[in-house]
Amino acid sequence: MHGACTLTQPARGYAPRRDTSPPITVFHTEEGELFAIDGTFTHRNSSLAEGWVANREDECPLHASKSSLRTGEADQPPAKRPVRVHEVTVVDGLITVAESDAAPNLPPGISLVG
Numbered sequence: 001m002h003g004a005c006t007l008t009q010p011a012r013g014y015a016p017r018r019d020t021s022p023p024i025t026v027f028h029t030e031e032g033e034l035f036a037i038d039g040t041f042t043h044r045n046s047s048l049a050e051g052w053v054a055n056r057e058d059e060c061p062l063h064a065s066k067s068s069l070r071t072g073e074a075d076q077p078p079a080k081r082p083v084r085v086h087e088v089t090v091v092d093g094l095i096t097v098a099e100s101d102a103a104p105n106l107p108p109g110i111s112l113v114g
């Protein structure tokens with residue numbers, strides 16, 4: 001998918017994972033900020049939607065690397081490569097996510113569908 005999708009703004013603290021290829025997770029933080037990044041950690045096949053979010057970072061539930069919601073960069077190994085960051089705009093409560101044109105950094109064994 002290279003394009004845009006729209007969805008209703010999720011509640012604060014909620015991070016729905018879009019079933020796109022690759023999946024994209026939209027974060028509405030407790031502080032009220034919105035971010036959209038790829039939904040799979042780059043180290044192994046683990047969902048960012050199931051991570052712990054604090055201080056604009058998502059901590060992987062498997063190996064504890066944190067991915068920045070702003071830049072996609074990993075803070076420490078074992079994750080080394082960044083996840084992609086996507087542009088988010090909100091109009092009248094509808095979120096539009098414009099997917100990055102960059103190639104996704106998928107974990108080993110995972111490939112794009114379609």
Ligand code: FES
Binds near residue numbers: 063065
């Ligand atoms: S799967 Fe997330 S750091 Fe290993």
